[in-house]
Amino acid sequence: MTKLTYINGLPLVLLLSGMSTPAFAGSEDVVVENAWSRASIGVNRPGAAYMTVRNTGEDTITLTGLTTPLAVMPQIHETKTNADGVSSMAPADEITIEPGQSVALEPGGLHAMLMKLQNPMIEGETFPLTLTFSDGGEVTVEVPILGIAARGPES
Amino acid sequence: MQRRHVVQYGAAGVGAVALMLGVGWWRVDGPGAPKPAGQRPLPLSAMDFRLTDHEGNKVGPETLIGRPTMVFFGFTYCPEVCPTTLSDISGWLEDLGDDAARMNVVFITVDPERDTAEAMAEYVGYFHPAIRGWTGPEDQISRAVEAFRASYERVPTEGGDYTMNHTASVFLFDAKGELVTMIDYHEPREFAVPKIRRALTEDVEGAT
Ligand SMILES: [Cu+2]
Numbered sequence: 511m512t513k514l515t516y517i518n519g520l521p522l523v524l525l526l527s528g529m530s531t532p533a534f535a536g537s538e539d540v541v542v543e544n545a546w547s548r549a550s551i552g553v554n555r556p557g558a559a560y561m562t563v564r565n566t567g568e569d570t571i572t573l574t575g576l577t578t579p580l581a582v583m584p585q586i587h588e589t590k591t592n593a594d595g596v597s598s599m600a601p602a603d604e605i606t607i608e609p610g611q612s613v614a615l616e617p618g619g620l621h622a623m624l625m626k627l628q629n630p631m632i633e634g635e636t637f638p639l640t641l642t643f644s645d646g647g648e649v650t651v652e653v654p655i656l657g658i659a660a661r662g663p664e665s
Numbered sequence: 666m667q668r669r670h671v672v673q674y675g676a677a678g679v680g681a682v683a684l685m686l687g688v689g690w691w692r693v694d695g696p697g698a699p700k701p702a703g704q705r706p707l708p709l710s711a712m713d714f715r716l717t718d719h720e721g722n723k724v725g726p727e728t729l730i731g732r733p734t735m736v737f738f739g740f741t742y743c744p745e746v747c748p749t750t751l752s753d754i755s756g757w758l759e760d761l762g763d764d765a766a767r768m769n770v771v772f773i774t775v776d777p778e779r780d781t782a783e784a785m786a787e788y789v790g791y792f793h794p795a796i797r798g799w800t801g802p803e804d805q806i807s808r809a810v811e812a813f814r815a816s817y818e819r820v821p822t823e824g825g826d827y828t829m830n831h832t833a834s835v836f837l838f839d840a841k842g843e844l845v846t847m848i849d850y851h852e853p854r855e856f857a858v859p860k861i862r863r864a865l866t867e868d869v870e871g872a873t
Contacts, residue, residue, distance in 0.1 A: 548748055551741070551787060558744040583823070589745050591833055591850045594704075596816055597746045598830035617749040618851060624744075625822070658791040659752040 537647025539567025544663040545639070545653040547624075550631040557581070557624035557631050559639060559653050560663070563605075564612035572644035573605040573613070580637040582626035589618055599623070604644070617661075631655045704814050709734065709842030712812035716773070716801035719786035724799055726812070726842070733845075733864040734769040734838040738815055740776035740829050741788040746850065747772075750833060753854065755793035760858050764865055765795050773799045775817035775831045777806050839867040 545561035557580075565571050576584040588602040602620055607613050615621050622639060624631075631637070633655055640650045654663075712726035729736075737754065739747035751772065758765040772789060774780035777800050780788075785798030800806070810817055815832035822828055833850040837860060845864040848857045 548744075555742045556744040558748075587745075594816065595832050595834040595847070595849060596830055597833035597850060598820070599745060599828060617745065621745055625826075658748060659755055661749075661752045661756065 536565070536567050536569040536571040537643035537645050537649060539565060539569075540571060540641070540643070540647075540649045541566055542641065542649060542651040545651045546660065546663040547622075547631060547637075547653050547655050548660050549633040549655050549658050550627060551658070552630055553627040555627075557627055558587075559622040559624060560615045560617065561622070561651060561653070562612050562614050563607060563641065565607040565609055568609050570609065571607050573607065573641055574644050575642045576622055577640045577642065578624065578637060580628055580631070580639075581624035582628065583624075584639070585623045585625065586615075586620060587623040588620050591618075633657050706813040706815075706836055706844050708844065709838055712809070714801075714805045714808040714812065716799045716805055716809065717782050719782055719789055719798035719800075721782055724797075726809075729769045729771070729838065730842045731840055732767060732769050733840050733861075733867070734771065734836075734842070735861065735864075736771045736773060736813065736836040736838070737833075738773050738775050738810065738813070738817065738831050739833075740774050740831070741780050741784055742776060743829065746831075746833050750835065750850065751789075751792045751796065753857070754796065754835065756854065757858050757861055758793040758795055761861060761865075764862075765793070767865060768795065768861075769797070770795045771797050771799055773806070773809055775806060775810065776819075776829050777801060777803055837861060837864040839864055843867075 541564040543562045543564065545559065547557060547559035550557045563573060573586065576586060578584050586602045586605065587599050589597055589599050591597045605613055605620070613620065635655050636652045637655065638650050639653050640648050642648050709726040709729050715723065715725050718724045735754065737750055739750065741747070754770065758770065770793070772785075774785060780800050782800055785800050789796045789798040810832075813832070813836060815834075817829055817831040820828050820830055835848040837845045837847065839845050845867055846860050848860055
């Protein structure tokens, strides 16, 4: 149905995919930048990945989910901290990105939560993560795995 | 999407979130709205709990008195807040340079079921070497959290797993064990390091 293509090892990757049933056009204009993740200790602990998703097109796009061979249950999550300083995490609602806008998945907010890892996340390696959109399109990004103590895409 | 949330998190999770929201309202706007002083952590000298550090040493609040102290609650199965905070703390400690060696820096788990001393040792090993990991029996963890006026809650996820909601602020005490200030989760780094320096300075003033 949808064609997946990967470019290996590029921190700045955009991939466009064919669409079978474009209810809304748009996901071909998605650019994913600065993707990164932290290494895991084994496979029992969930991982998290971060990136900026930019809509360079003219139509609103809606990010609806994630898939990756790395994790059985990848999900977009949002961390929230309440007035008492208590942090919690829950699945995020669908993420709508207006034309020309971008959404940042970054520490302390939205993140790609990688539950039930199939393999350990090893520093220096990468893994493919596919973002799925409401128009049926998909964008696959190759996510670099940085150290456990990494603070951003460049560290 | 809506259906998926419910499936993934299960009724218990949804219930827990609803309960949490309720508790949040009660504390923030409701009858439990804080008397500011009531929310402040006790001085370390007034706390009482027995834990074990990641090298197997018996530790408690008295271990911390005599040096300025930074304390943070979390758990090693935490994919987001805890590695972010521990790497922030590591960055602050790097900024402090040699002064970092004059501080206690303690990461206390709120998930002792999974965070054994060994698990803590492996985890803290990835961050600044000044950071110590403390764990212990559930009742002692609970006493510690209570003394810091912090909170934690176990939230089930699909497939029998669980995650922990917990206070994500960093607590700063002076060398006498009095609270100096707290660093909130989203606080920019420019504010954090001066706060830590304040805890270090109060140490010097207290000592002279
Ligand atoms: Cu998450």
